Amino acid sequence: MSTTVLILIIFGAALLLGAGALLAYRLVRGHMPHFTRKALGIPYAVFLIFFVIAPMLVILVYAFTDRNMHFSFANFVKFFSDPTKLSTIAYSIVIALITTAVCLLIAFPVAYILARSKMKKKYVILMLFVLPMWINFVLRINAIRELFNWIGLLGEANYFNTVFGMVYDFLPFMILPIYTTLMKIEESLYEASADLGAGAFTTFFRVTLPLSVPGVVSGVTMVFLPSMTNYVVSDMLGNSMVTIIGKFISEYFASDWHMGSMVALVLLIVVFVSTLLTGGFKSEENVRGANL
Amino acid sequence: MAEHIIELQNVTKYYDDNLVIDNVSFYVNKGEFITFLGPSGCGKTTTLRMIAGFDLPTSGKILLHGEDISRLPPNKRPVNTVFQRYALFPHFNVFENIAFGLKCKRVLNTYRNAQGEEYTKKERLSKKEIAEKVRKALEVVDLEGFEKRSISTLSGGQQQRVAIARAIVNEPEILLLDEPLGALDLKMRKEMQIELKEMHRRLGITFIYVTHDQEEALTMSDTIVVMSDGVVQQIGTPTKIYNEPANTFVADFIGESNIINGTMVSEKLVRFCGKNFVCLDEFETGEQVDVVVRPEDIAMCAPEQGTLVGRVISVVFKGIHYEITAQLGKYELVINSTESRKVGDIIGMKIAPDGIHLMKPKYTTNVFDGVITKHNTVEFADGEFECDVTQLYPGSHIDEEEYLITASGEKIDLTGVEVRVEVGLYDITISDDAEAGGTTGHIISIIYKGDHYRLIVRTEKEEEDFVFATDDLWNENDLVSVIIPKDKIKLSLKQTEEKKRLGGNEA
Numbered sequence: 001m002s003t004t005v006l007i008l009i010i011f012g013a014a015l016l017l018g019a020g021a022l023l024a025y026r027l028v029r030g031h032m033p034h035f036t037r038k039a040l041g042i043p044y045a046v047f048l049i050f051f052v053i054a055p056m057l058v059i060l061v062y063a064f065t066d067r068n069m070h071f072s073f074a075n076f077v078k079f080f081s082d083p084t085k086l087s088t089i090a091y092s093i094v095i096a097l098i099t100t101a102v103c104l105l106i107a108f109p110v111a112y113i114l115a116r117s118k119m120k121k122k123y124v125i126l127m128l129f130v131l132p133m134w135i136n137f138v139l140r141i142n143a144i145r146e147l148f149n150w151i152g153l154l155g156e157a158n159y160f161n162t163v164f165g166m167v168y169d170f171l172p173f174m175i176l177p178i179y180t181t182l183m184k185i186e187e188s189l190y191e192a193s194a195d196l197g198a199g200a201f202t203t204f205f206r207v208t209l210p211l212s213v214p215g216v217v218s219g220v221t222m223v224f225l226p227s228m229t230n231y232v233v234s235d236m237l238g239n240s241m242v243t244i245i246g247k248f249i250s251e252y253f254a255s256d257w258h259m260g261s262m263v264a265l266v267l268l269i270v271v272f273v274s275t276l277l278t279g280g281f282k283s284e285e286n287v288r289g290a291n292l
Numbered sequence: 293m294a295e296h297i298i299e300l301q302n303v304t305k306y307y308d309d310n311l312v313i314d315n316v317s318f319y320v321n322k323g324e325f326i327t328f329l330g331p332s333g334c335g336k337t338t339t340l341r342m343i344a345g346f347d348l349p350t351s352g353k354i355l356l357h358g359e360d361i362s363r364l365p366p367n368k369r370p371v372n373t374v375f376q377r378y379a380l381f382p383h384f385n386v387f388e389n390i391a392f393g394l395k396c397k398r399v400l401n402t403y404r405n406a407q408g409e410e411y412t413k414k415e416r417l418s419k420k421e422i423a424e425k426v427r428k429a430l431e432v433v434d435l436e437g438f439e440k441r442s443i444s445t446l447s448g449g450q451q452q453r454v455a456i457a458r459a460i461v462n463e464p465e466i467l468l469l470d471e472p473l474g475a476l477d478l479k480m481r482k483e484m485q486i487e488l489k490e491m492h493r494r495l496g497i498t499f500i501y502v503t504h505d506q507e508e509a510l511t512m513s514d515t516i517v518v519m520s521d522g523v524v525q526q527i528g529t530p531t532k533i534y535n536e537p538a539n540t541f542v543a544d545f546i547g548e549s550n551i552i553n554g555t556m557v558s559e560k561l562v563r564f565c566g567k568n569f570v571c572l573d574e575f576e577t578g579e580q581v582d583v584v585v586r587p588e589d590i591a592m593c594a595p596e597q598g599t600l601v602g603r604v605i606s607v608v609f610k611g612i613h614y615e616i617t618a619q620l621g622k623y624e625l626v627i628n629s630t631e632s633r634k635v636g637d638i639i640g641m642k643i644a645p646d647g648i649h650l651m652k653p654k655y656t657t658n659v660f661d662g663v664i665t666k667h668n669t670v671e672f673a674d675g676e677f678e679c680d681v682t683q684l685y686p687g688s689h690i691d692e693e694e695y696l697i698t699a700s701g702e703k704i705d706l707t708g709v710e711v712r713v714e715v716g717l718y719d720i721t722i723s724d725d726a727e728a729g730g731t732t733g734h735i736i737s738i739i740y741k742g743d744h745y746r747l748i749v750r751t752e753k754e755e756e757d758f759v760f761a762t763d764d765l766w767n768e769n770d771l772v773s774v775i776i777p778k779d780k781i782k783l784s785l786k787q788t789e790e791k792k793r794l795g796g797n798e799a
Contacts, residue, residue: 188379191346194366195373196393196462206392210383 181215303352589647598640675731729773
């Protein structure tokens with residue numbers, strides 16, 4: 001396959017270039033390189049070029065070519081003229097939004113209570129919330145599937161099951177960043193707020209919530225994006241009746257790389273736009289919006 | 293008489309099991325600038341936090357205008373705090389920070405309805421009122437036009453001013469300041485001290501200030517509360533605290549001091565450093581006292597004119613004066629003088645009666661500096677005494693090899709360890725037999741105290757004094773040996789700061 005060859009070439013070139021750069025450096029200086037910050041950055045730059053920028057270009061090229069590698073808008077037109085594809089995107093976004101919202105609703109109070117409590121053993125509780133992350137997620141999703149099967153929910157409520165699985169899977173990713181930002185809020189800020197006459201309610205909405213925005217944004221990003229593409233959950237819990245955008249991509253790459261690349265590109269744009277939106281959640285009004 | 297705006301009554305505070313404030317009572321006059329001064333961990337910040345409402349006293353009362361507020365949450369108290377590290381809200385700009393308290397405020401407005409009846413309504417301040425108040429507060433702290441600036445763009449000094457503005461804009465009855473200048477550099481701190489003092493004068497509200505910087509406290513305060521170990525050591529004006537320290541802790545903490553053990557030779561005559569000095573304080577003859585002499589109260593003169601003669605061992609230039617350390621025998625005295633001397637010079641020293649401050653020692657027992665020997669005895673006052681070293685570590689015991697084993701099983705070699713030795717006034721007996729006791733000395737004073745005699749025995753080399761009571765009559769100048777039962781020798785490990793300070797030997 002030409003693509004496999006291409007990837008191998010890129011990989012080999014990256015290694016050669018890195019080694020070459022080091023060797024050249026050594027020859028010029030005549031001794032073992034004294035690593036400046038710039039020199040230490042070279043491997044990362046090489047990595048970024050070949051494993052982030054190059055693959056994206058490859059996807060871009062594939063998306064806008066046909067099977068004969070001729071430039072073509074055909075995939076673009078095909079995608080946006082197919083109602084099932086568009087509705088799948090819409091479904092994916094809705095499922096991701098609901099998952100994110102539910103995660104946030106559960107995670108914020110947990111993180112808040114843990115961060116503010118003076119309990120000595122709170123790390124244990126935090127650990128219990130995070131612990132499932134250490135167990136292989138396919139195993140966990142399988143377990144839930146069996147559970148749903150046992151209580152007879154499997155195949156009965158596919159969308160509910162999917163969202164349930166995703167919330168279960170992604171909750172730690174929402175709790176951790178929020179907990180971390182809440183922990184970073186200095187106690188003296190709460191005291192200052194009370195000192196200036198604010199009650200608990202005012203303090204929460206005027207101090208705690210605005211200052212936890214960075215955690216909320218990173219939590220939202222870490223939940224929203226994967227829940228649009230994680231088709232393992234939708235496959236197993238949605239009884240293969242729920243198709244999300246990630247599923248599409250995987251199916252297309254089995255047959256038509258060009259169409260698959262186009263879907264991936266569309267997803268990339270959706271992700272990019274949603275990141276822009278969450279990144280813009282900075283003013284107070286939007287913060288409340290983020291808390292839904 | 294000034295009104296007591298805040299009064300603490302028997303306030304005690306425990307954090308978990310640690311006693312941080314031990315039965316503290318005092319009051320603050322309305323409108324004064326009062327400073328809580330003390331080393332870190334003395335409880336000054338905790339006291340402030342209890343007045344602010346962030347901490348609740350374990351027992352005792354805090355009264356505001358005579359009303360108990362000890363249990364009131366911070367947002368219900370008419371006090372505002374300037375925090376140590378400012379605690380400005382990073383997500384608000386200067387205006388929003390200062391307006392925070394105003395936006396929380398509800399004021400009672402009186403209106404007249406159509407029937408002409410008066411009624412009151414609790415209302416928020418209008419945007420215009422808030423803007424006006426913020427502008428005025430910024431004017432007070434010299435930051436006009438800074439409303440839109442974000443907190444992160446401000447320097448430390450400017451943040452400090454915003455923090456002050458944020459507190460005073462609410463027109464609190466009391467402004468609490470928790471080491472507000474601690475993070476500023478020296479020059480800025482001096483400027484802010486003057487400005488704060490000026491602000492206090494203009495605003496006319498009560499300032500309660502917390503600092504560990506004695507100079508800051510002396511410069512700014514109307515009243516200073518000196519604290520240590522959760523206890524108030526002295527309350528008074530800066531002048532009074534500096535000139536008439538209540539005890540050696542205050543003398544030591546406020547300004548530089550020479551603190552020497554002395555004995556009253558007669559009324560208004562005290563003996564220390566081996567010489568007699570006329571003094572102004574009256575104590576009973578024979579009483580052990582702590583003598584405090586400020587370095588600037590020791591005058592240097594020619595050796596033959598001085599009461600004391602010593603050798604200069606160090607000279608440090610301090611800008612306005614020289615700090616000269618002189619050694620006389622085992623004593624070291626610090627002298628501040630505008631004249632310099634060379635290291636090695638022999639100098640005479642004189643101390644005027646008003647430069648000598650006497651205070652009752654904290655311990656009304658005999659206190660010595662001792663060293664533990666190899667065989668778990670203690671050496672002090674030219675002698676060696678048997679003692680029980682296990683009292684240094686509760687629950688410990690001595691093993692066969694004469695090592696101390698602590699309760700947790702740790703093995704400790706006490707050889708050479710410096711200890712404080714305490715012997716009660718009634719635990720010493722003397723004998724004609726020079727071999728009977730741990731050390732020998734001459735009886736230098738016998739005072740009849742009605743039903744018993746009080747004797748002082750001074751050892752020959754170290755000139756340590758044993759003060760004790762006895763029913764027997766002895767003769768002055770008799771050579772006697774000092775007997776102390778093993779179980780009457782109280783030992784405690786010495787604290788290093790304590791050791792460093794004391795010019796002489798005894799604590």
